[in-house]
Amino acid sequence: MTMRRATGWSMSALFPVMVLAVVALADESIVNSKHDLSMRGPGPIRAVHEDEICVFCHTPHNAAPQTPLWNRANPRTFYRIYESSTTDARIDQPSGPSKMCLACHDGSMALGNVLTRPDTHPIVMTARTIPPGSADLSSDLSDDHPIGFRYDRALSNVDRQIRAPEIVSVKLPLGAHREMQCTTCHDPHNNELGDFLRITDEMSAMCVACHDMDGWEVSSHAMSGKRTMGRVVDPGERLKYANVRDNGCMSCHKIHSAPHPERLLRFEREEEGCLNCHSGGVANFNIAADIGKRASHEVERRTGVHDPAENPFTMRRHVECVDCHNPHSVRHNPIGTVRGTFGQTVKGPNLNVPGVAISGGYRNEAMFVYELCFKCHGDSTSRPRLNTSRQVSQTNVRLEFQVSNPSFHPVAGPRRSPDSMSLISPLRPGSIITCTDCHNSDNARSMGGSGANGPHGSMFESLLVRNYETNDYTTESAQAYALCYGCHSRESILGDESFPSHRRHIVDFQTPCNVCHDPHGVYRGQANSVNHSNLINFDLSVVMPADTPEGRRTVYEDTGTLSGSCTLTCHGFTHIGFPYANSAGGSSARVRNYSMGANR
Amino acid sequence: MRPSGITVCFCVLAFAAIGGWALGGIEGSKHDFSNQDWSGGDACSVCHTATSEEPTATPLWDENADLNRTFGTPLEQSKRAGMGTIICLRCHDGTIARDTFGGAERERFVNREHPGLHTAGHGTSEHPVGVDYPRIDRGYRPASSVTASGTVQLPDGKVECSSCHDPHNMSDQKYMLVMSNTRSALCLTCHRK
DSSP states (O other): OHHHHHHHHHHHHHHHHHHHHHHHHHHHSSTTSTTOOSTTOSSSSOBSSOOOSGGGTBOSSSOBSSTTTBOSOOOOOOOBOOOOTTOOSOBOOOOHHHHHHHHHHTSOSOTTOOTTSOTTSOOOBSSSSOOSSTTOOOSBGGGSOOOSBBOSHHHHHHOTTBOOGGGSOTTSOOOTTSBOOHHHHBOTTOOTTSTTBSSOOGGGHHHHTTBOOTTOTTSHHHHOOOBOTTOEEETTEEOSSSBHHHHGGGGTBOSSSOSBTTTTBSSSSHHHHHHTTBBTBSSSSBHHHHHTSSEEOOTTSOSSOOOTTOOTTTOOSOOOGGGTOOTTTOOOOTTTTOOGGGOSBOOGGGTTOOEEOTTSOEESSOOBHHHHHHHHHSSOTTOOOOSSOBSSOOOOHHHHTOTTSSEEOSSSSOOOOTTOOOBOTTOOTTOOOOHHHHBSOTTBGGGTOSBOSSSSEESBGGGBSSOOOOSSSOOOOTTTTHHHHTTBOHHHHHTTSSSTTHHIIIIISOOOHHHHBOSSEEOTTTOOTTTSGGGBOOBTTTEEOEEETTEEEOEEEEEETTEEEEEEEETTEEEEEEEEEOSSOOGGGTOOOOOOSSOO | OOOOHHHHHHHHHHHHHHHHHHOOOSTTSTTOOTTSTTTTTSSSTTTOOOSSSSOOSSOOOOTTSOTTOOOOOSOTTOOOOOHHHHHHHHHHTSSSOOOOSTTOOOOOSSOTTSOSSOOTTSGGGSOOOSEEOOSSOTTBOOHHHHSTTSSSOOGGGEEOHHHHBOTTOTTOOGGGBSSOOGGGHHHHHHBOO
């Protein structure tokens, strides 16, 4: 009885151990892995007669003079190596163990050619060389993760997004001269984790062992549990894991044979990698739908122009998602539904993106939202042109928003004009707004919609968040100038609280706001505070000169608070020194709760 | 049910056939030099010289050779090879091999013209011999499991030629291996790959 019990115990204790041992043997060994090329190997590529496993790479005697007892000749291929505008590593032709891997994986050498067999009698294989496919890296290594560069302190000191080599896991061995090799990531004998990886790529564990991207650990892309099951990322390839977090880097990047070589991206077109998820289905918002609207940042328009190392002042014209977003650092915008005064600094979605400051200086990390805009709409030689031809013509938006200008919308700094009585609370003289208060997707959450915040695309011209009619003879309505009325009370404007002839101009003579006012600002280098206060900068397609004794003139003159005069011809009426003054405007009439949006 | 006479007979015959196939021996093998005129006419005296009644494992030929030399191996820890290696390299290293027995002509047996183990001393081309079997290394199986079956032996805990090769060809495997290397079984006896 005792014996039987003891036997039963030992059996029941042993059984799981035996099962585990068998499983471990199957997973951890080259036997029955894809690298088992013997005639009984599991893959489609195997020997026809040869039943040994090690012989395809190793021989105990007369091996090639390189460890470990190598049984293959090295390929003589000259490889096209990886190049990138952002790498600090010096990348050389592959050497050492990598060359050994390439003896099969560059697709040039016969698999059965081993040193212990004469060239005339190689091991007969089901395929002479590695057939085209994911295992065939070809002689073009420019679309593969770089190897053959020295990974040392010198590198990690220059590139702060690379970890110091001392703290990289010991599971990832470098070559004899501390250089990156195929074998740093891959263990050719152990396919336990798939792809012969030494560390799992789940949750980017393999990548982040060396790469330390700013803000990655807490980024949305590292933490999102959004399901990606079955999402096709590449022709014929699907993401390996079930959600964004687990796929991690692999959601966007491809380590070998990447369609976008320089950035090792899964898609050749930069925006496709983003829109693959941000088009409904995976991410919350359908950005692709916004991009498809009438006015948008047309990320699909150009390919291969954007470069992370580009000089914003001289770059060729383009826009890509990554011009405003850093996919390694993006975070959910926690205050996405609050607009205006809280929003002038960059938030989660725009963290760690370069910008151009109001002073014109380049910033590695934009601090304010407008700094992102100034990259392309400021000093850049490829900046877009404006729609309205004005007295003072300026296409450099950065100059238009200088706080020393005669007048400007308070984006880069506050403006305390005594003439601003129409503002709707909580806005008041001294408030700061952002570019995205006017230029935004028409369904942005911050404007009461249900879509993503940010100027992705809008049904309104100039990527404006609300309607803004600029055609002459527009019938006034809350809708026609919805953009302006979002901040400037329609009651106040049409009640003539500031300029006493607003109603007459806008309603009676159907003149759009845009005809007299330049919405951005008037640059001090071209204008003075007498002629261009109150954002006055006439639309020359509507406002004509008036014949005066001094000649033909189009001029506005500020003569003090809420008073001035005009000399011009408009709608057939000639004003010569036509004065106005408003003493009725005052604090009592300033703030009205005139509501047009949902978030007031 | 009792086995019938025919079954028993068949089993015996099959066993004999398998046994006959498995049982090799030096006779007729590449190590059988008995029909060479320099060999003295028998298969043993090429390696074994009977100075007394008993043949000894330590041949007495080439007294000037340095038996304690370090043979070239890829590994730093390569130490003095044991007898399981030295005896082999007497012929197979292609440098000191002399037919210095029985007063025959001096001749190199294995050299570059006769491919074999001719690069001893050139390190990385040959599997290490005369090295201690790794004790705590995840890449290797425990020595106890290697030698458990008695087929692969680690004399004094070292890897020698005789760990893998049987010069007497008793298993009748190619390259006179101690066991079949089908599915690289011999390699994987030690290597956990």
